[in-house]
Amino acid sequence: MIELAVFDMAGTTIEEHGAVYEALRHAVESTGVPVDDADLQTWMGTDKREAIAALVRIGGGTPDADLVERQYEAFRAYLVKRYAEVPPTPIAHADTALEALRARGIKVALTTGFSDDVALPLLASLGWSTGEGGTLDAVVTSDEVPRGRPAPYMIHRAMEKTGVVDVRKVLVAGDTVVDLEAGTNAGAGVVVGVLTGQLSREQLELHPHTYVLAGVADVPGLPETVS
Structure with a gap:
């Protein structure tokens, strides 16, 4: 799992x-x-x-x-x-998907090509936070690692922050090619492309992946997320 x-x-x-x-x-x-x-x-x-x-x-x-x-x-x-x-909002049903995963005991981390000064105010505007009572288990920004995507370091840093040691038990999801490449480079057990960005299914499927889904709302339906 x-x-x-x-x-x-x-x-x-x-x-x-x-x-x-x-x-x-x-x-x-x-x-x-x-x-x-x-x-x-x-x-x-x-x-x-x-x-x-x-x-x-x-x-x-x-x-x-x-x-x-x-x-x-x-x-x-x-x-x-x-x-x-135009204030940002959660992608449709993304917040409930993250809640569903955490309710199953799956830790949730966000990674981003933004640095702290952009990412943290953005998350605060949505009411998303880490720590006790927070909505997330970890956030990793680009200034925490030597290189951003497609390097695997943000994923590995998320593992460090959440105490997960087996990369085969990590799911990575994103809407860009470098998201898929970072997940693959990290050795993640499940690499998911989502269609809520600018790329089509055909464009994402040209690159290594496990699934291409309509959006993160579909992630809790994957068999790997169900105990």
């Missing part, structure tokens, strides 16, 4: 109405370089500083450390503005 379910945030458990895509595009294009839609999608779900550096380089720019930090601040400011205009 699964002991830990690790979920991505934006596009997987949280509906943020495409704000991350908009903010990342804005942060890169405001340097004067173009952003191709396919490249933008490739870098979704990764550490946002890494994404900005990569997309600026792909567009023909030179992403030195000062530029990356400046554009990360532009990304963060744009995102805060968009979230104020």
